[in-house]
Amino acid sequence: MRNVKKARVIYNPTSGREAMKKALPDVLIRLEEAGFETSAHATTGEGCAKGAAALACEREFDIIIAAGGDGTVNEVVDGMATQEYRPKLGIIPMGTTNDFARAIQVPRDVEQAMDIILAGHSKKLDIGKVNGHHFMNIAGGGKITELTYEVPSKLKTALGQLAYYLKGVEMLPSIRPTHARIEYDGEVFEGDLMLFLVANTNSIGGFEKLAPHAEINDGYFDLLILKSTNIAEFIMIANKALKGNHIHDDHIIYTHAKKVSVQTEESVQLNLDGEYGGKLPGTFENLYQHIEFFMPEE
Numbered sequence: 001m002r003n004v005k006k007a008r009v010i011y012n013p014t015s016g017r018e019a020m021k022k023a024l025p026d027v028l029i030r031l032e033e034a035g036f037e038t039s040a041h042a043t044t045g046e047g048c049a050k051g052a053a054a055l056a057c058e059r060e061f062d063i064i065i066a067a068g069g070d071g072t073v074n075e076v077v078d079g080m081a082t083q084e085y086r087p088k089l090g091i092i093p094m095g096t097t098n099d100f101a102r103a104i105q106v107p108r109d110v111e112q113a114m115d116i117i118l119a120g121h122s123k124k125l126d127i128g129k130v131n132g133h134h135f136m137n138i139a140g141g142g143k144i145t146e147l148t149y150e151v152p153s154k155l156k157t158a159l160g161q162l163a164y165y166l167k168g169v170e171m172l173p174s175i176r177p178t179h180a181r182i183e184y185d186g187e188v189f190e191g192d193l194m195l196f197l198v199a200n201t202n203s204i205g206g207f208e209k210l211a212p213h214a215e216i217n218d219g220y221f222d223l224l225i226l227k228s229t230n231i232a233e234f235i236m237i238a239n240k241a242l243k244g245n246h247i248h249d250d251h252i253i254y255t256h257a258k259k260v261s262v263q264t265e266e267s268v269q270l271n272l273d274g275e276y277g278g279k280l281p282g283t284f285e286n287l288y289q290h291i292e293f294f295m296p297e298e
């Protein structure tokens with residue numbers, strides 16, 4: 001009997017104003033027409049996409065398609081990362097934030113995203129791991145990064161990314177530095193910092209130039225440490241960051257690293273791809289070319 005290839009679509013029915021509910025039949029038809037035996041899994045809440053992705057690996061699907069926002073892609077990657085067999089992964093960006101899709105040049109258009117998957121060009125990309133969780137874009141900590149998930153998700157949906165910034169500005173006066181020790185590939189920073197970021201891509205919620213040298217398949221993170229500043233300096237550096245000019249500032253350490261260990265005296269939350277990711281301490285490891293993604297040919 002002919003060996004038919006199998007595709008599993010894992011989608012968040014609530015993301016992007018429920019857009020996938022309407023798009024799903026066409027997605028399934030296109031996959032079937034391309035020769036895939038296709039099935040779909042609608043997520044029901046937190047952790048669901050992770051479990052579905054792990055199962056699709058165990059059942060040896062040929063491809064997985066994650067349809068949703070960064071949260072859904074993160075869960076799918078997290079579910080796949082610990083599996084021995086990992087199918088190729090396609091993305092249909094549907095969320096409020098689709099930073100990772102943007103990083104790999106997958107447009108927020110179902111037809112075009114499907115064109116990319118069915119064209120079949122794929123690339124093995126790095127992902128990050130910390131304390132047993134995985135991330136594709138960015139991990140970070142420090143009082144400022146704790147802002148992002150204090151924005152209620154309803155507000156996030158209604159106002160999109162603007163909500164992050166409004167909340168950020170409102171919170172600025174309460175941002176304090178944190179004492180930390182960071183070891184990165186044999187070097188050490190010890191001192192007060194406002195935030196640290198461990199970036200895998202340069203696509204970070206509107207700040208496209210925050211980690212301007214980040215390459216997604218080189219086995220390295222971009223590590224960015226913002227040392228202690230006052231509010232005026234902080235705003236000045238944030239403005240520079242919009243253009244990528246912050247990396248030469250005296251308050252910034254910006255370098256490459258494969259492995260980064262962070263310890264803090266006080267309790268600091270971790271942010272993984274924009275969501276709460278547990279607490280420090282943590283050791284960030286770059287998993288070199290760990291997952292193969294469908295993406296446009298360069």
Ligand SMILES: Nc1ncnc2c1ncn2[C@@H]1O[C@H](COP(=O)(O)OP(=O)(O)OP(=O)(O)O)[C@@H](O)[C@H]1O
Nearest residue numbers: 015016043044045046068069070071072095096097
């Ligand atoms: N059926 C569901 N109902 C409610 N929440 C869900 C459902 N399925 C998944 N989720 C939650 O949605 C999160 C991912 O959202 P995703 O990133 O795909 O979309 P989004 O539009 O960016 O979401 P948000 O507006 O919350 O940022 C998952 O981590 C999960 O907790």
